[in-house]
Amino acid sequence: MNAMTRRVAVGTIAVSIAITMAACGKAGDKKDDSGSASSGGGNKSIGLLLPENATTRYEKFDKPLIEAKIKELCADCTVAYDNAAADPQKQAQQVQTMITKGVKVLIVDPQDSAAIKTSVQSAVDAGIKVVAYDRLAEGPISAYVSYDNEKVGELQGQALLDAMGPAATPSSKIVMIDGDPADPNAAMFKAGAHKILDGKVDIAYEQSGLWKDTVANQKVTAAITQLGAKNIKGVYSANDGMAGGIATALKGAGINVPLTGQDAELAGLQRILVGTQTSTIYKAYKPEADATAEIAVDLLQGKDIKSVATTTATSASGQTVPALLIGATSVTKANIASTVIKDGLFTKADLCTGEFAKACAAAGIN
Known part of the structure; x- marks a missing residue:
């Protein structure tokens, strides 16, 4: 069984996260065919991969909430989205597509947290920062946001x-x-x-x-x-x-x-x-989605994420990463x-x- 060791105890009441951030980017950046800004290193593209659509929360809540918060924080950021439909091989292909598109940050909720390790490594090797959302992916991720x-x-x-x-x-x-x-x-x-x-x-x-x-x-x-x-x-x-x-x-x-x-x-x-x-x-979806969006934009801008990722988590592959763990009711x-x-x-x-x-x-x- 996979397991995760927490460093900080988290309360049982859903966390309310207030996030304020100036919009990133410059006007006039040219766009490539994927819709990502591509002018002189000004690429502000973020990928979002969710695991399945049988559970209603992902399409109804997580996706629109994350996309909306990214746009609020970074008006000229673009979000590339896909859903694995409960197929880990399909999700691995989607990671490769995100690499090809040239996203700078990838938010991924892994369908299979162990199987995605190689894909995470490939993304990081391509210079992409990876944020694990809701489920703790194995591999060299930059941050993790989930519930306790x-x-x-x-x-x-x-x-x-x-x-x-x-x-x-x-x-x-x-x-x-x-x-x-x-x-x-x-x-x-x-x-x-x-x-x-x-x-x-x-x-x-x-x-x-x-x-x-x-x-x-x-x-x-x-x-x-x-x-x-x-x-x-x-x-x-x-x-x-x-x-x-x-x-x-x-x-x-x-x-x-x-x-x-x-x-x-x-x-x-x-x-x-x-x-x-x-x-x-x-489990209040908005605090989780908002925090993930803020971390993604911070990573895109090269900013410190510790004000949001206030604790740590250790994946099954032994990597300790900055994390935010939210309570539930x-x-x-x-x-x-x-x-x-x-x-x-x-x-x-x-x-x-x-x-x-x-x-x-x-x-x-x-």
Whole structure:
């Protein structure tokens, strides 16, 4: 399993980052065919590579937030974007395309943090500064921005115990569906959850769901067959996408037990409202995106990044890099209104459609 050692403890409340910076560049820089400024070393191009589009956050939140903040900080910067669609080989090809385009800074959220090491080295050899976003890539990266991912796992584990209540005993059987082992964050979520759950409940079945709802559904269906429906007292799901497939499997077996998640996806929040999921983890995307954009522009301008990257992280390949680790919040039916709706992640109109209107009213979402 990949793991990361933190040097500084990070709180559990989402960090609000205020970033102020003068716009970079000069007017009149000529552009090459890729849209990058290319006049006399004035290239102000930044690449952005995200890992997949099955999880709604990347296209809906991360991409537009990062692009907007880069433009705010550097009016004449250009952003070249691509998505790996969960294919690490495709992402490696995308890194090579960014090198060919001549980007000066590359923000990459690796689909496979180990497999991308060679690509990161190639980018650095070409003079590109690489920023690891959300997942810690191996190789000579310049900075890393993410959440305190082991703490996220702890929050998930505690949310499951809280939802189980008196049923949370050392003999109570639960199912754990972890994320993709190629994602270093998955190992940290798992480690944090185990820290809370071990000894408190019986983890009777544990498998990876590969961040896919279909795989998670298959794994939980197998767990039900193996353990018996009436013997399962709770399910840990590492994210909301997998929780959707799990909820379907549980419903098909006539089971309604506590179920965790992560990412505060709209479908996950709606399941929480109607009681087929009990919790999720809200990780404010804007602070992460804003900090990453600021670091990218600072690197482009040759400025010190330590005012943003205030701690360090060590990758599985042993490299210690400047980092910012942001806190997260556990969300249940009781605090949907005071978290994701209050922060504008979703509106009441988004959440309370059709069949969910009555559940919204019952939860005090007016």
